[in-house]
Amino acid sequence: MDKTLKQSLQIFATKARMGVLEGVYNAKAGHPGGSLSICDVLSYLYNVEMHVDPKNPKDPGRDRLVLSKGHAAPALYATLALKGYFPVEDLKTLRKSDSYLQGHPNMDKVPGIDMSTGSLGQGISVAVGMALGGKLDKADYRVYAILGDGEIEEGQVWEAAMLAGNKGLDNLVAIVDNNNLQIDGTMEEVNSPYPIPDKFRAFNWNTVEIDGHDFDQIEDAFAKAKQCKGKPTAIIMKTIKGKGVSFMENAVGWHGSAPNTEQYEQAMEELKAALAKLEA
Secondary structure, three states: OOHHHHHHHHHHHHHHHHHHHHHHHHHOOOOHHHHHOOHHHHHHHHHHHOOOOOOOOOOOOOOEEEEOOHHHHHHHHHHHHHOOOOOHHHHHHOOOOOOOOOOOOOOOOOOOOOOOOOOOOOHHHHHHHHHHHHHHOOOOOOEEEEEEOOHHHOHHHHHHHHHHHHHOOOOEEEEEEEOOEEOOEEHHHHOOOOOHHHHHHHOOOEEEEEEOOOHHHHHHHHHHHHHOOOOOEEEEEEOOOOOOOOOOOOOHHHOOOOOOHHHHHHHHHHHHHHHHHHHO
16 A cells, blocks of 8 residues: 555554543443444445545435445544534434434434434344445445444344345445454353354355555455455454554453543544554
8 A cells, every 4th residue: 555545544444442531431321332343444445445425425326335234333433523524523412312412323313324224133134235225226336334342242233244245235335343342241251152263154255364454455345345346345354343542452441331521531632643654
């Protein structure tokens, strides 16, 4: 990847992480861990990969993104705000009773949200329907779905995977955020879905395994997805829950906890220092 592009994507992802912290801190609730782990892939999707226009969020020809792990909404909100779908300042209203930015995405109220999600396992089913609809309409848009690794313990995920593989939906990409932590502990402690790539391959999917924080690998994975014909692609990203904030990284307690003032200030200082280094 071009050095300048990589730097711009890293800067965007860092700002998105700051947006995540801003929202969750002001809400005094939310899910920072799994939001921080997907900021890099969201940076790539909205700045490079996806055909979208903030000025025309309902364009029928746009690419679609379904955040199947809907509790990671703070990351998607921060990304959309940075792209100009709505004011960045509104991130501070997260989860407030009079705010359109609720704890899970709402397609009826938030510009740029393609599907309301929250009940785990259901988003990928909708994404499969969108991709199948695109095929039937002979449209050229692509559909992307971000799933949590804990989410894929849901049986509905594999029903959707079976249909997508059977229909050869090569316009569909499922992105699994494999940070190895869910609300009650590690994947192995709760209900291990490993080996994840083998399971998708069994349903006739093309699979790619990457470091979800390495933009060169992210770029390569999406290129391979586009090159693959006749199969949907699953990108299994190894990520760090709480990425970018030292005391949140790989700490299961930050799955669904908001930082207090001292923690918020420390986290923002770390992210500001990272941003200053990138912008230097």
